[in-house]
Amino acid sequence: MKRAGFANYWLPILLLLPQLTIIAVFFYWPAFNAVQSSFYLQDPFGFGSQFVGFENYADLFASKEYAKVARFTLLFTLLVTATSLATALLLAVKADKVLRGARTYKTLLMWVYAVAPPVAGLMGVMLFDQNIGSVTDLFAWFGYDYRLGVNYWDTAFAMIIVSVWIQIPVNFIFFLSGLQSIPQHVREAAMIDNPSGFGRFWQITFPLLAPTAFFLLIINITYALFDTFGIIDTLVKNNPASNPMTLVYKVFVDGFRGNDMGGSSAQSVVLMVLVLALTIFQFRLLERRIHYT
Amino acid sequence: MANVSVKNIRKTYPNGTEAVMPCNFDIADGELVVLVGPSGCGKSTLLRMVAGLEDITDGELQIGDRVVNDLDPAERDIAMVFQNYALYPHMSVYKNMAYGLKNRGTSKEDIDHKVREASAMLNLDDYLDRRPSQLSGGQRQRVAMGRAIVRDPALFLFDEPLSNLDAKLRNQMRIEIRNLQRRLGVTAMYVTHDQVEAMTMADRIFVLNAGRIEQVGTPSEIYRTPASTFVASFMGAPPMNLLPATYNGNGSVHLNGETSLKVDAPKDHIGDIQLGIRPEEVKLATGKSATPFKLELIEELGASRLLHGKLAGHDFTVNAPNNDAPLADNLMLDIPSDALHMFDHETGKRL
Ligand SMILES: Nc1ncnc2c1ncn2[C@@H]1O[C@H](COP(=O)(O)OP(=O)(O)OP(=O)(O)O)[C@@H](O)[C@H]1O
Ligand SMILES: [Mg+2]
Numbered sequence: 001m002k003r004a005g006f007a008n009y010w011l012p013i014l015l016l017l018p019q020l021t022i023i024a025v026f027f028y029w030p031a032f033n034a035v036q037s038s039f040y041l042q043d044p045f046g047f048g049s050q051f052v053g054f055e056n057y058a059d060l061f062a063s064k065e066y067a068k069v070a071r072f073t074l075l076f077t078l079l080v081t082a083t084s085l086a087t088a089l090l091l092a093v094k095a096d097k098v099l100r101g102a103r104t105y106k107t108l109l110m111w112v113y114a115v116a117p118p119v120a121g122l123m124g125v126m127l128f129d130q131n132i133g134s135v136t137d138l139f140a141w142f143g144y145d146y147r148l149g150v151n152y153w154d155t156a157f158a159m160i161i162v163s164v165w166i167q168i169p170v171n172f173i174f175f176l177s178g179l180q181s182i183p184q185h186v187r188e189a190a191m192i193d194n195p196s197g198f199g200r201f202w203q204i205t206f207p208l209l210a211p212t213a214f215f216l217l218i219i220n221i222t223y224a225l226f227d228t229f230g231i232i233d234t235l236v237k238n239n240p241a242s243n244p245m246t247l248v249y250k251v252f253v254d255g256f257r258g259n260d261m262g263g264s265s266a267q268s269v270v271l272m273v274l275v276l277a278l279t280i281f282q283f284r285l286l287e288r289r290i291h292y293t
Numbered sequence: 294m295a296n297v298s299v300k301n302i303r304k305t306y307p308n309g310t311e312a313v314m315p316c317n318f319d320i321a322d323g324e325l326v327v328l329v330g331p332s333g334c335g336k337s338t339l340l341r342m343v344a345g346l347e348d349i350t351d352g353e354l355q356i357g358d359r360v361v362n363d364l365d366p367a368e369r370d371i372a373m374v375f376q377n378y379a380l381y382p383h384m385s386v387y388k389n390m391a392y393g394l395k396n397r398g399t400s401k402e403d404i405d406h407k408v409r410e411a412s413a414m415l416n417l418d419d420y421l422d423r424r425p426s427q428l429s430g431g432q433r434q435r436v437a438m439g440r441a442i443v444r445d446p447a448l449f450l451f452d453e454p455l456s457n458l459d460a461k462l463r464n465q466m467r468i469e470i471r472n473l474q475r476r477l478g479v480t481a482m483y484v485t486h487d488q489v490e491a492m493t494m495a496d497r498i499f500v501l502n503a504g505r506i507e508q509v510g511t512p513s514e515i516y517r518t519p520a521s522t523f524v525a526s527f528m529g530a531p532p533m534n535l536l537p538a539t540y541n542g543n544g545s546v547h548l549n550g551e552t553s554l555k556v557d558a559p560k561d562h563i564g565d566i567q568l569g570i571r572p573e574e575v576k577l578a579t580g581k582s583a584t585p586f587k588l589e590l591i592e593e594l595g596a597s598r599l600l601h602g603k604l605a606g607h608d609f610t611v612n613a614p615n616n617d618a619p620l621a622d623n624l625m626l627d628i629p630s631d632a633l634h635m636f637d638h639e640t641g642k643r644l
Contacts, residue, residue: 183377185376185377186379188366188373189379190392191345192393193396195367210383
């Protein structure tokens with residue numbers, strides 16, 4: 001194949017320049033800053049800084065508090081990803097069966113996607129509120145004293161529920177379109193070959209859905225790690241100390257509430273490495289992803 | 294192996310389409326029945342009802358000695374070959390064939406034995422580890438056949454299994470499927486809209502038209518005595534010539550003022566009729582008693598040639614042997630009286 005080329009060497013660079021500028025200004029520059037300031041200890045009031053080498057990192061990894069947040073982040077990510085994927089898959093399978101009602105069904109589920117995370121957080125606050133929350137009332141009815149923002153696990157529960165709720169629509173739409181792209185005659189052949197609907201799902205439908213599921217897995221992990229910031233912020237705003245938080249939120253709390261710029265920067269560098277690893281993992285697997293047809 | 298018995302079976306889709314009108318038929322053990330008809334006539338619907346992939350609106354379906362109306366497809370002891378093969382894209386050829394057996398609790402050794410037997414029969418030995426996407430159309434078709442064979446079902450169902458293949462492969466697979474079915478002795482229903490396939494494969498042909506079974510018969514019955522103008526024009530290539538005519542009751546039909554033809558057996562229907570004449574039952578002639586034919590176009594087919602033109606002012610086709618002789622524009626035709634098919638002018642039914 002003949003490749004189209006540019007006669008002028010500078011033209012492609014010129015064309016790329018706006019994009020490169022944006023990446024440089026909004027990504028490389030702050031990233032570089034973060035890496036740099038992670039090696040400094042900054043005066044909380046901004047009166048200068050002192051080079052400390054890897055001390056910020058050493059403090060970080062020695063910190064019990066950081067380990068606790070990391071453990072919670074892991075648990076949070078696992079639960080949010082698993083629950084939202086499983087729920088969405090279940091809903092999609094049901095919706096796929098009743099194709100005729102699917103439109104209404106889809107719309108009902110999709111509008112949730114339009115809710116901004118902080119607003120969702122706010123709705124969560126209302127639902128789970130100590131005095132007016134209906135979920136709190138429900139728990140009370142079962143004899144449980146639910147306390148959002150006071151009890152660590154109660155808050156975690158609200159965080160997870162709201163995060164899952166927000167993520168379900170996206171997963172649902174992807175799963176549903178994945179399901180609908182499985183050829184009808186393949187399903188029918190399976191109906192003749194396998195009497196068990198459960199078996200058909202796991203042996204035929206699910207493997208054919210695997211590329212979609214894998215893609216969603218990565219999307220959901222990324223979401224749970226990073227995009228839940230708005231929800232967490234709304235839920236724990238008043239009192240972050242005794243409440244659960246994720247690594248991303250801790251960067252913010254340490255940096256902007258605790259004024260520990262060096263430590264906060266070190267944390268963001270750790271997160272950058274994490275994202276990098278995740279991306280490499282995704283690309284590796286995507287490369288090997290089976291193309292069935 | 295089993296017979297199939299269908300009583301007053303009917304299908305109305307939820308949107309109100311009456312795809313299959315009430316119909317009755319029996320298929321004998323080991324028989325291959327071909328359902329043929331134009332697009333949209335309900336062939337697939339009928340087949341899918343037998344398979345259990347479509348609900349039966351009304352009527353009773355019996356496979357072997359069981360009424361299977363309420364059984365799931367997997368419980369009906371049938372195997373189906375689809376037009377698009379419907380192979381499982383994520384499974385190897387071997388697993389595709391083994392899947393149906395595995396779910397029926399067949400032992401590993403038995404599965405292996407059956408799959409290898411089928412793959413040998415279908416020349417698939419070299420491809421057992423491949424995915425369907427790594428096979429050619431003909432090979433996929435064979436895998437689909439293999440998947441049906443290994444199950445050793447009571448009934449084979451084929452829904453236009455060859456229509457995605459090229460002409461040559463289609464001819465070859467047609468014969469292969471026919472031979473396999475004979476050898477295995479499994480009852481089969483075969484849907485096609487290709488009348489050559491229907492003629493060559495069938496023990497009996499069901500001609501469907503707009504959700505109704507128009508005629509049931511052996512290929513030669515369908516060809517020799519079509520029950521209606523629909524069957525007459527659908528079965529046979531090139532199709533039967535149909536001409537408006539009048540019958541005077543005393544043994545001859547008039548095409549228009551001058552032209553008339555002798556009829557063998559007198560019929561008691563007097564008046565307007567439709568006259569059917571097969572292109573291949575007409576001969577070029579020179580005699581006085583012959584009928585004049587005005588030639589307009591010649592289509593070379595190799596072994597024979599099609600002469601298109603006008604007979605008594607109506608479009609007419611003659612299938613003449615190809616002897617390379619130059620032809621004049623005005624020819625004479627010898628139309629034997631036993632080549633005449635008479636149909637009702639209005640209903641199109643055979644008289
Ligand atoms: N799911 C459905 N809902 C409503 N109408 C349907 C449905 N499937 C088929 N039909 C209608 O039923 C009639 C028969 O369809 P069917 O698929 O049996 O035709 P066919 O003879 O197999 O045609 P072809 O040769 O094109 O495959 C058609 O008029 C079709 O439009
Ligand atoms: Mg069809």
